[in-house]
Structure formats: structure tokens, C-alpha cells
Amino acid sequence: LASNEERAAGAVPNWEAALLEESLSRRVRAVGPAYWGAGATAAPPPVPPIALTGGVPDPETLPFEDLAEAAQTVLEREGRLALQYGGPQGFLALREWLADRVGRVDGLSLGPENITITNGSAGALANVCETFLDPGDAVIAEAPSYPGAMRAIRAQDARLETAPVDGEGLRPDALGETLEALTREGARPKLLYTIPNFHNPTGATLSVERRRAVLEIARRHRLLIVEDDAYGEIRFEGERVPSFFALSGGDGVLRVGTFSKTLATGLRVGWVAAAQEATDFLVRMRFDMGTSPWIQRLVAEYVSRGLLDRHVPQVVEVYRRKRDAMAAALAEHCAPYVRWRLPSGGFFLWLEMDRRVQPEALREAAVEEGVAYVSGDAFFVDRSGSQFTRLAYSFVAEQEIEEAIRRLGRALRRAEAASRPGAPQSGPAR
Amino acid sequence: LASNEERAAGAVPNWEAALLEESLSRRVRAVGPAYWGAGATAAPPPVPPIALTGGVPDPETLPFEDLAEAAQTVLEREGRLALQYGGPQGFLALREWLADRVGRVDGLSLGPENITITNGSAGALANVCETFLDPGDAVIAEAPSYPGAMRAIRAQDARLETAPVDGEGLRPDALGETLEALTREGARPKLLYTIPNFHNPTGATLSVERRRAVLEIARRHRLLIVEDDAYGEIRFEGERVPSFFALSGGDGVLRVGTFSKTLATGLRVGWVAAAQEATDFLVRMRFDMGTSPWIQRLVAEYVSRGLLDRHVPQVVEVYRRKRDAMAAALAEHCAPYVRWRLPSGGFFLWLEMDRRVQPEALREAAVEEGVAYVSGDAFFVDRSGSQFTRLAYSFVAEQEIEEAIRRLGRALRRAEAASRPGAPQSGPAR
Numbered sequence: 001l002a003s004n005e006e007r008a009a010g011a012v013p014n015w016e017a018a019l020l021e022e023s024l025s026r027r028v029r030a031v032g033p034a035y036w037g038a039g040a041t042a043a044p045p046p047v048p049p050i051a052l053t054g055g056v057p058d059p060e061t062l063p064f065e066d067l068a069e070a071a072q073t074v075l076e077r078e079g080r081l082a083l084q085y086g087g088p089q090g091f092l093a094l095r096e097w098l099a100d101r102v103g104r105v106d107g108l109s110l111g112p113e114n115i116t117i118t119n120g121s122a123g124a125l126a127n128v129c130e131t132f133l134d135p136g137d138a139v140i141a142e143a144p145s146y147p148g149a150m151r152a153i154r155a156q157d158a159r160l161e162t163a164p165v166d167g168e169g170l171r172p173d174a175l176g177e178t179l180e181a182l183t184r185e186g187a188r189p190k191l192l193y194t195i196p197n198f199h200n201p202t203g204a205t206l207s208v209e210r211r212r213a214v215l216e217i218a219r220r221h222r223l224l225i226v227e228d229d230a231y232g233e234i235r236f237e238g239e240r241v242p243s244f245f246a247l248s249g250g251d252g253v254l255r256v257g258t259f260s261k262t263l264a265t266g267l268r269v270g271w272v273a274a275a276q277e278a279t280d281f282l283v284r285m286r287f288d289m290g291t292s293p294w295i296q297r298l299v300a301e302y303v304s305r306g307l308l309d310r311h312v313p314q315v316v317e318v319y320r321r322k323r324d325a326m327a328a329a330l331a332e333h334c335a336p337y338v339r340w341r342l343p344s345g346g347f348f349l350w351l352e353m354d355r356r357v358q359p360e361a362l363r364e365a366a367v368e369e370g371v372a373y374v375s376g377d378a379f380f381v382d383r384s385g386s387q388f389t390r391l392a393y394s395f396v397a398e399q400e401i402e403e404a405i406r407r408l409g410r411a412l413r414r415a416e417a418a419s420r421p422g423a424p425q426s427g428p429a430r
Numbered sequence: 431l432a433s434n435e436e437r438a439a440g441a442v443p444n445w446e447a448a449l450l451e452e453s454l455s456r457r458v459r460a461v462g463p464a465y466w467g468a469g470a471t472a473a474p475p476p477v478p479p480i481a482l483t484g485g486v487p488d489p490e491t492l493p494f495e496d497l498a499e500a501a502q503t504v505l506e507r508e509g510r511l512a513l514q515y516g517g518p519q520g521f522l523a524l525r526e527w528l529a530d531r532v533g534r535v536d537g538l539s540l541g542p543e544n545i546t547i548t549n550g551s552a553g554a555l556a557n558v559c560e561t562f563l564d565p566g567d568a569v570i571a572e573a574p575s576y577p578g579a580m581r582a583i584r585a586q587d588a589r590l591e592t593a594p595v596d597g598e599g600l601r602p603d604a605l606g607e608t609l610e611a612l613t614r615e616g617a618r619p620k621l622l623y624t625i626p627n628f629h630n631p632t633g634a635t636l637s638v639e640r641r642r643a644v645l646e647i648a649r650r651h652r653l654l655i656v657e658d659d660a661y662g663e664i665r666f667e668g669e670r671v672p673s674f675f676a677l678s679g680g681d682g683v684l685r686v687g688t689f690s691k692t693l694a695t696g697l698r699v700g701w702v703a704a705a706q707e708a709t710d711f712l713v714r715m716r717f718d719m720g721t722s723p724w725i726q727r728l729v730a731e732y733v734s735r736g737l738l739d740r741h742v743p744q745v746v747e748v749y750r751r752k753r754d755a756m757a758a759a760l761a762e763h764c765a766p767y768v769r770w771r772l773p774s775g776g777f778f779l780w781l782e783m784d785r786r787v788q789p790e791a792l793r794e795a796a797v798e799e800g801v802a803y804v805s806g807d808a809f810f811v812d813r814s815g816s817q818f819t820r821l822a823y824s825f826v827a828e829q830e831i832e833e834a835i836r837r838l839g840r841a842l843r844r845a846e847a848a849s850r851p852g853a854p855q856s857g858p859a860r
Binding site for chain 2: 056062293
């Protein structure tokens with residue numbers, strides 16, 4: 001008698017479609033296809049594109065040797081602890097370092113009980129959403145905003161509403177109107193997701209006056225604030241603006257940070273700083289037994305040696321030069337078709353294209369010219385915003401920036417030409 | 431004018447209690463306090479305890495040098511990729527290796543599209559729960575079962591029901607009765623969480639006949655099976671029993687695995703093997719941008735060098751000796767008070783204590799004698815089962831096992847004496 005195991009040998013596992021359909025949660029139905037890899041083209045592009053897509057550090061800046069040495073040191077000195085469960089809240093010494101650091105920046109007295117370590121800031125946002133959102137709760141995000149956060153919010157079967165930004169970031173008046181409209185409808189607005197420093201994608205930084213106004217509105221509506229500060233350390237000019245967390249004394253604010261932009265995205269070490277009352281509940285909703293203690297300990301080793309404090313000014317200098325190179329190239333090659341504001345930090349330039357440029361035509365021309373960007377519609381809940389384009393200057397090699405923008409300029413000219421009356425619908429335009 | 435930032439300097443962040451109370455999700459309310467650290471005593475114990483608590487590998491077996499070398503190699507050879515986002519599904523070469531490995535064991539043709547890499551098997555369970563559970567859905571777990579999984583299930587605001595096990599594991603007849611009772615009530619049983627190999631905590635392994643019967647019942651009730659195989663590789667004797675995943679050809683089964691028990695818990699690398707139709711939805715519910723590619727790549731390097739295949743037989747030998755040492759010591763020091771079955775693999779011995787032993791008296795006596803175990807009630811939804819005790823032989827040093835069990839024997843005698851009519855309620859008993 002052949003066992004089922006033997007009989008099944010070589011069979012490809014297969015899941016009855018009806019069983020899958022009836023088994024899925026409302027949340028996975030609500031969230032839609034995975035963000036990762038979206039927009040990848042099936043056919044190889046005619047020209048190898050220069051990528052201005054990801055909010056990812058310059059690979060030349062990654063401190064390989066220091067990280068490798070920290071990994072080695074930690075394994076030699078405390079290998080047993082590094083290779084065992086470390087608990088969901090994260091490595092104590094790293095939490096102490098972060099409490100001290102965030103506390104000094106924000107003028108608050110923080111301890112390790114105020115910090116929880118997460119799988120990047122993405123893991124932090126997921127943890128916050130699970131702790132505070134029920135199905136049907138309304139969440140306000142900026143329009144535009146970071147798509148990964150918008151997916152994590154939608155995955156709670158929550159209602160994602162938006163408040164528009166202008167060149168100076170979130171508009172308090174618009175936020176107030178959105179909240180009042182929701183309240184009139186009987187909705188329960190629960191949470192504001194905001195990126196106040198070097199906003200992704202717009203690059204804007206919210207003034208302290210607007211922050212105070214937003215905080216006042218949030219208090220009136222019993223709205224929690226999730227303050228995503230992924231890019232706050234990458235500051236080129238100007239004074240640091242006090243965080244919502246600082247301004248509120250921690251009440252009702254969750255301050256999310258990460259080593260992804262300063263150090264490396266592949267470490268997957270982020271954190272939430274919050275009042276202990278809130279932190280305790282965040283930890284309750286962690287079921288992953290914590291991220292790798294080895295990684296957390298090597299990051300703690302790296303930062304406590306003072307290496308981060310040496311590293312950040314160096315990379316800030318790199319990104320400042322790249323921002324300036326990109327802005328200069330835009331002025332030279334793209335000026336008639338696009339408008340932008342110079343960000344005072346972060347990784348992105350946000351372009352508003354002239355209405356004469358058809359987004360679909362630009363997309364095609366950019367593929368042919370060999371330059372990749374993220375189309376603005378990805379940053380809007382309603383997929384409006386195709387008249388915008390996000391360019392990341394962080395990842396691209398500095399010496400390739402001018403060529404990338406030259407290609408973008410050619411693509412813009414072709415897209416504009418394609419939209420003129422009588423122009424052919426598609427096909428080579430030069 | 432002093433800024434709020436300045437005025438707040440030194441203040442401890444504080445969250446208004448009413449705001450917290452009205453903001454928490456139903457899920458975080460449902461889940462209860464964090465599992466991690468539960469049972470830790472505030473006062474230092476009088477005797478440093480020998481710990482028989484955690485399901486954690488023997489620290490002497492951790493392959494520090496090989497892992498350190500793999501970490502170094504990966505950083506030198508592919509550091510840019512190791513330190514960048516790797517995507518939510520996980521590193522392709524590791525998924526390929528796992529597909530090949532699981533596929534050969536299960537007699538199924540798997541590819542990387544059938545595997546998703548998670549933050550340990552704990553992260554896998556959380557991911558599965560989010561993908562398939564809605565509030566109010568009923569989930570069946572074994573009674574007893576792994577507490578971490580039970581928390582992850584309760585955190586979906588799901589209804590956690592149980593089916594009892596006997597010495598041979600889950601009883602198909604009891605499972606059928608539980609499901610029929612739920613169906614009569616109008617509940618929607620969605621998922622069975624089971625640990626078929628070297629069960630945590632009982633050590634039992636489910637026979638192929640029972641697996642077939644369970645699968646048949648699951649099919650009839652449209653019940654998904656989550657098969658947690660954390661301990662399957664730690665097999666001392668007997669043939670491997672075909673998995674639910676193998677027996678079902680993958681239909682309706684999610685097979686969860688981990689490197690935590692074979693290699694190190696601190697790596698936090700686990701996986702789900704499933705039909706691609708299901709895997710695609712698991713990936714949709716990952717919002718953490720994936721775990722560290724550096725760790726995933728160093729594990730891939732380690733396994734593809736053949737080091738895991740050399741390591742596993744060595745650690746199995748270690749755990750077999752420890753199991754035997756613990757069983758021999760139990761026979762010598764504890765036999766009148768406890769019964770157990772010898773597990774054919776895994777990390778645990780599960781003791782049923784004589785009714786003459788009062789669990790609370792044992793707890794006190796064990797603290798005084800200096801031996802730590804996990805009380806059986808932790809493994810039951812209804813906290814019944816205090817007449818059971820889980821002993822882990824995996825972590826404790828081999829040469830300490832006899833002393834640990836000798837202490838347990840003394841504690842048992844004291845607890846039995848304390849329960850005799852006329853015995854003093856507490857206080858030193860010798």
C-alpha cells in the first residue's frame with residue numbers, strides 16, 4: 001500500500017480556490033496586492049534605467065567594516081545572549097541608548113521603558129496600527145503620504161481619510177475640516193499619521209506653529225498622533241523643529257524612528273518612543289518574540305562606540321551634494337516642464353509637472369530614455385496625483401545624477417510633444 | 431519666550447489614562463498582558479535556580495564561529511544587498527533551499543514561490559492569523575498547546591476553542607465533537623493550530639492514521655490546518671511521520687518551520703510553506719518590509735555549505751542524552767509523585783503529578799529548592815492543568831540535570847507532605 005506521501009511525490013501543492021476564497025480575512029481582502037515589486041515591468045527595458053526610485057541610502061556610504069566588526073565583537077563577547085530570544089520589547093542597552101538620545105533631542109526624560117524596538121519603522125507602524133485600530137476606525141494621513149504606511153492602515157480594515165498638504169506640509173485648517181466632517185458623519189477618527197520632517201514624498205517640513213495648531217486640533221478631537229520621523233536626521237540646513245512628541249510631553253503621541261536611513265535599511269531596526277502607558281500595550285501586540293538580538297546588539301555596539309555620530313554628518317554631506325546636483329540638473333534640463341521646492345533634508349525631490357505633460361506619455365518615454373522614478377499617484381489614497389513625480393537622490397551615484405535628469409528632460413519633452421494636438425498616440429517621437 | 435520644548439525639559443512623558451482607555455483596539459484588550467517575562471519573581475530566589483523552563487537550544491551547541499564566518503562572508507561578497515531592503519517574502523536563495531528541503535521531505539514539488547520567510551515561527555503564526563482570521567472566527571488548538579500561539583490567536587479577537595490530546599496527541603474523535611458543537615452554535619470554525627511532532631508541551635507525536643483522520647475531519651468542516659513543526663528535526667528514534675502538508679498535497683495546510691530549535695532562536699528565521707495561492711496572501715499581510723536580509727543571507731550561506739546537515743545530527747545526539755539523563759533522574763528521584771511518557775524527540779518532558787501534590791505547594795518548594803519549570807496551567811486556555819509540569823531538557827547543562835531533578839524530587843516530597851491532613855499551611859518543611 002503506497003502512502004499518500006509516496007503517491008503525492010512530485011505533485012505541486014495546490015489550494016482549492018473556493019476554500020481560499022472563503023477562508024481569507026476581511027483585512028487581507030481590504031489591503032490589496034503587495035506593495036513590494038509593484039510597478040516592475042515584465043519586459044526588460046530597452047535602456048538600463050538609472051533608478052531614482054527607492055528611499056534607500058547611498059550604497060557607497062554603508063559602513064560595512066564597522067558593522068562587520070561590531071557583529072564579530074558581539075558574537076565573541078556575548079554570543080549566547082545574541083543568539084537567544086531577546087524578548088519582544090528589544091535589547092535593553094539599545095533602548096537605553098535611544099531613550100537617552102531621543103530624550104535629549106526632545107527635552108524629555110525618557111528611560112528604556114519608553115522605547116520598543118521594531119523591525120524597521122515599517123514594523124513599528126504595523127505594531128501601532130494593531131494596538132490602536134479597530135475595523136471601521138478612521139485614520140487621517142497626509143495627501144500625499146508614504147504608501148507603505150497607507151497599506152498598513154488599510155490592512156486594519158480601517159477607513160483611510162486624508163488631509164491635504166501644501167508647500168509647508170500638513171494644513172491645520174484642512175485637517176480640522178476633515179475631522180469635523182468625519183465627526184458629523186458619526187465616524188470615529190482615531191489616529192493621524194504624519195511625517196513632519198522632510199516629508200515623504202514632498203520633502204516639506206512642518207513649522208512649529210503648524211505643529212502646535214495640529215496638536216491643538218488633535219487634542220480637541222481625541223486624535224492620537226503617529227509621528228514618523230524616518231528622515232529627521234538627514235537635515236541639510238535650518239534648526240531642528242520640536243517634535244509632536246516633545247510639544248505634547250508625550251501625551252497621545254507615538255514617535256517612530258529608524259536606523260534605516262542613517263545607517264542601512266537591511267538591518268531592520270526601528271523603534272517607537274512613547275509614554276510607558278502606551279508602550280506596554282505596544283509590547284502586548286508583538287507576537288514575533290522580538291527581532292534578532294544579534295542585530296540589535298551589534299547596532300548598540302556600533303552606536304555606543306560613537307560611530308553613528310561620526311557617520312551621520314558624513315552622509316548628510318553626501319545627500320546635500322546630491323540634492324544640489326539634482327536641483328541644478330533639473331534647472332538645466334527640465335525647468336520648463338516641472339516645478340519643485342528645495343527640501344531642507346531627506347531623500348526626495350517632489351516634482352509637479354506642467355499640465356501639458358501627459359503622465360502616461362512620460363512613463364513610456366522615461367522607460368525608453370532609461371530613467372526610473374515613482375509616479376505621484378502611488379502616494380495618494382485615491383490614486384490622484386499622477387501630475388507629480390517623486391525623485392530620490394539618495395541611492396543614485398552622484399556622478400549619474402546629471403545623466404539621469406538629462407534623460408528625464410528628454411522624456412518630458414517627448415511627453416509634452418505627444419500631448420500636442422495632432423501628435424501621434426505613441427511610437428518613437430524623435 | 432521659552433519654547434514648549436524648553437519648558438518640557440526633563441518631564442517624563444505621560445499619557446492621559448482616559449485617552450489611552452478610549453483609544454485601544456479590541457484586539458489589544460482581548461490579548462491580555464505580554465507572555466514574555468510572565469512568571470518572573472520580583473524577589474531574588476533563595477537558591478539560584480536551575481532553569482528547566484525555556485524551549486531553547488543548548489548554548490554549548492550554538493555554532494558561533496560558523497555563523498560569524500558566514501556573516502563576514504556575506505558582507506564581503508554581497509554587502510550592498512545584505513544591507514538593503516530584501517522584500518517581505520524573503521531572500522530568494524534561502525527560499526529555494528527551503529523549497530528543495532521541505533519538498534524532498536514531504537514528497538512535493540516546491541519552489542521559492544511556496545515559501546515565505548518570517549521573524550521566527552512566532553512571526554509566521556502572527557502572519558497566518560492576520561491573513562485568515564476575522565474577529566469572532568473560532569480557532570481550535572490542542573489542549574494543552576503552545577502559549578505564544580494561543581496569544582497570537584486571541585489577539586485577532588478570535589474565539590479560541592480546544593480539543594484534548596492523549597498520550598498519542600490530538601484525538602480526532604474529540605476534534606470532530608468540538609467542531610460539530612461549534613457548527614451547531616452557528617460559529618465559523620476557521621483554523622486548527624496543531625503541533626504534530628514532539629508536541630509542545632506534551633512531547634507526543636501524532637500517528638499517520640490520526641493525521642489522516644484529522645485531515646478528513648478538517649476537509650469536512652472546511653477547516654484550515656496550521657501545522658507547527660518547530661521541533662520536527664529533533665528526532666531521537668522512529669521514522670518521520672508524513673506531515674499534514676504532505677498528506678493533503680498542500681491543500682488547506684500551512685506548514686510552519688524555523689531554524690530556532692536546530693540552530694539558534696536569536697536568528698529569528700522561520701518560514702511558512704504553502705501552496706502559492708495561499709503564500710501570495712501571506713505576503714500581502716507583511717508590512718515590515720521583511721526581516722534582515724543580512725541574517726537571511728548568512729543563514730543561506732550556512733545551510734548551503736552543508737553545515738546544518740552536519741550540525742543537526744550532533745545536536746540531536748546532545749538532546750537524546752539529556753532526555754535520557756532526565757528520565758533516569760526522574761525515575762530515581764521523583765517516581766512516586768509523577769508520571770510521564772518518554773518523548774521520541776523535541777525539547778520537553780511533560781509530567782503529570784499525583785493528586786497528593788498540591789501545585790501551589792510545589793511552586794513554593796521548587797523556589798526554595800532552586801529548580802524552575804513551567805507550570806502546566808500556562809498551556810491551557812482555561813488555565814486548568816496545574817497538575818502538569820513542563821520540563822525542558824534542552825537548555826540546562828547535561829551535568830546539572832541530575833541535580834535539578836533531585837531538587838525537584840525534594841520539592842515534590844515537601845509539596846506532598848504539605849498537603850497531608852494537619853500539615854502546616856506553609857513554612858520550612860525540613
